Amino acid sequence: MKQMNHIDDIPSTPGKYKSPYGYRNRWHSNLAKLTFWSFVLLGLIFFFCFRSSSSSAASADLSRRSLRTSSWGGPVWEKRVRNSARIKSPNGMSVLVTGAAGFVGTHVSAALKRRGDGVLGLDNFNDYYDPTLKRARQALLERSGIFIVEGDINDMVLLKKLFDVVAFSHVMHLAAQAGVRYAMQNPSSYVHSNIAGLVSMLEVCKSANPQPAIVWASSSSVYGLNTKVPFSEKDRTDQPASLYAATKKAGEEIAHTYNHIYGLSLTGLRFFTVYGPWGRPDMAYFFFTKDILKGKSIPIFEAANHGTVARDFTYIDDIVKGCLAALDTAEKSTGSGGKKKGPAQLRVFNLGNTSPVPVSDLVSILERLLKVKAKRSVMKLPRNGDVQFTHANISSARRELGYKPSTDLQTGLKKFVRWYLSYYENGKKNDH
Numbered sequence: 001m002k003q004m005n006h007i008d009d010i011p012s013t014p015g016k017y018k019s020p021y022g023y024r025n026r027w028h029s030n031l032a033k034l035t036f037w038s039f040v041l042l043g044l045i046f047f048f049c050f051r052s053s054s055s056s057a058a059s060a061d062l063s064r065r066s067l068r069t070s071s072w073g074g075p076v077w078e079k080r081v082r083n084s085a086r087i088k089s090p091n092g093m094s095v096l097v098t099g100a101a102g103f104v105g106t107h108v109s110a111a112l113k114r115r116g117d118g119v120l121g122l123d124n125f126n127d128y129y130d131p132t133l134k135r136a137r138q139a140l141l142e143r144s145g146i147f148i149v150e151g152d153i154n155d156m157v158l159l160k161k162l163f164d165v166v167a168f169s170h171v172m173h174l175a176a177q178a179g180v181r182y183a184m185q186n187p188s189s190y191v192h193s194n195i196a197g198l199v200s201m202l203e204v205c206k207s208a209n210p211q212p213a214i215v216w217a218s219s220s221s222v223y224g225l226n227t228k229v230p231f232s233e234k235d236r237t238d239q240p241a242s243l244y245a246a247t248k249k250a251g252e253e254i255a256h257t258y259n260h261i262y263g264l265s266l267t268g269l270r271f272f273t274v275y276g277p278w279g280r281p282d283m284a285y286f287f288f289t290k291d292i293l294k295g296k297s298i299p300i301f302e303a304a305n306h307g308t309v310a311r312d313f314t315y316i317d318d319i320v321k322g323c324l325a326a327l328d329t330a331e332k333s334t335g336s337g338g339k340k341k342g343p344a345q346l347r348v349f350n351l352g353n354t355s356p357v358p359v360s361d362l363v364s365i366l367e368r369l370l371k372v373k374a375k376r377s378v379m380k381l382p383r384n385g386d387v388q389f390t391h392a393n394i395s396s397a398r399r400e401l402g403y404k405p406s407t408d409l410q411t412g413l414k415k416f417v418r419w420y421l422s423y424y425e426n427g428k429k430n431d432h
């Protein structure tokens with residue numbers, strides 16, 4: 001009975017249990033609770049440690065993959081690097097060209113090599129557009145003795161190694177995430193390449209001994225919503241219309257900082273819609289050609305009230321001349337051991353053609369060259385970063401670089417179409 005009573009005495013609400021043994025029983029119950037919660041806590045600690053270590057491994061893996069650096073190093077690799085960067089002409093320079101498998105990078109590298117400069121390429125061969133085109137450009141450069149190291153500009157260990165092996169006098173920094181409209185799809189790739197990548201490059205350059213002079217690709221897009229034409233370097237550039245433009249503008253400010261603090265010689269080139277053979281398949285003139293030939297309709301943008309959309313299309317050979325002149329006139333950086341020793345050169349130039357052409361005229365030229373009528377689908381300029389027109393004032397580049405563009409759109413597109421047909425049609429490559 002007593003037992004029954006005892007069992008009956010256990011209340012449904014434990015806190016209300018009045019133990020006849022008072023303190024001792026409460027102590028036992030507290031100990032049990034403490035042990036239970038300690039196990040729970042330990043379990044949670046283990047769970048979170050495991051989770052965070054596996055997620056940090058995942059993010060490290062992600063960052064490793066995003067660096068896209070293939071294996072490098074060793075005596076054979078170093079010999080290839082040195083040979084490629086070896087200067088062959090008396091007053092030549094040794095140039096590290098980033099983005100060497102890109103459109104402008106390939107042409108600039110080939111032109112430097114032709115005149116006897118030492119050239120080493122660096123490229124991550126990402127798949128923003130068909131990598132087989134980049135590989136074909138690489139093969140082209142290899143035939144003229146240019147080695148392209150496969151790696152990302154964010155890989156500072158690799159960059160430092162390149163400067164350990166070769167004392168580059170110049171860096172032609174063309175590696176970037178290009179394209180105005182793609183910035184809405186993949187914003188972080190613009191931050192990764194155009195901001196973080198630029199900073200990694202400048203960090204390594206500032207510590208290099210000797211510091212190289214740097215020429216790098218900015219963009220006409222920095223003029224953004226500026227309406228004063230033609231665009232002059234003195235015009236405002238604080239109204240970018242796309243994230244791409246904003247990252248290029250940020251690059252110009254970053255260049256100012258590294259020039260100011262470390263004495264790096266820096267020249268930014270604002271390219272205006274560069275086109276030509278071996279071009280970029282994401283650009284309008286390129287995919288218009290492909291789609292006209294396939295009989296597909298092409299979207300031609302127009303501004304409000306049927307306003308004309310126009311670009312100051314600039315032919316690649318003119319751009320290459322501008323790039324080489326910028327390298328040739330670049331003064332030495334003034335710092336050493338990461339410290340500034342005196343004021344250094346800081347420049348920015350427009351490299352355009354000074355004659356904007358409406359996009360509809362570009363299509364008419366392509367129709368004549370391809371002998372195929374385009375299926376035009378005129379549509380409103382989408383609000384995804386495009387500006388209505390660009391027009392370069394090039395008097396500064398003319399004065400200081402001797403820059404004189406000489407190829408009109410008709411002539412340049414003729415050369416592009418000839419290349420396009422031989423590359424894709426005769427070569428039967430259609431994966432682009």
Ligand SMILES: O=C(O)[C@H]1O[C@H](OP(=O)(O)OP(=O)(O)OC[C@H]2O[C@@H](n3ccc(=O)[nH]c3=O)[C@H](O)[C@@H]2O)[C@H](O)[C@@H](O)[C@H]1O
Pocket residue numbers: 178179180218219220221271272273274282283284285299300301309310311359386388
């Ligand atoms: O100067 C620059 O700094 C930039 O130049 C280039 O940008 P953009 O001038 O925008 O070239 P691109 O896309 O070929 O469009 C050409 C024209 O076709 C129009 N366009 C475009 C696409 C379309 O479907 N229809 C159309 O009418 C479009 O509205 C535009 O009027 C580089 O890509 C960029 O990386 C950057 O370097």
